[in-house]
Amino acid sequence: RNYIQSTRYERDAKLRQQALNIHGYSCFVCGFNFFETYGEIGRQFIHVHHINPLSQIGEQSVNPITDLVPVCPNCHCMIHRDKHILTIEELKQILKINGNKYSSAHIRSSSFFLF
8 A cells, every 4th residue: 555645734714704804705816706696695605715825835824915815716726727826917817818708797797607
């Protein structure tokens, strides 16, 4: 048998909530807001992204103002899709370049985002 040892960092629910209280529930990349699109079922639903991955910063303290931002699940997946973790600004530029075929109304609609 082969055993693999890894380090797992716990995410702090209090820091997550602080970040959402500060930044709100709209995606920092595309602006999508689940409550605005889906109503009550979407209230307070969003992923929270660590600007600096926990795997890189270790147990260093996380500042909810500067280190955590809300992102929709699609944008969060795109940020982490490759070995190179995209920055928020890099993904915004990709969306700006490639998303120009969609109007802002389409970008904010649920048909654009497949979960």
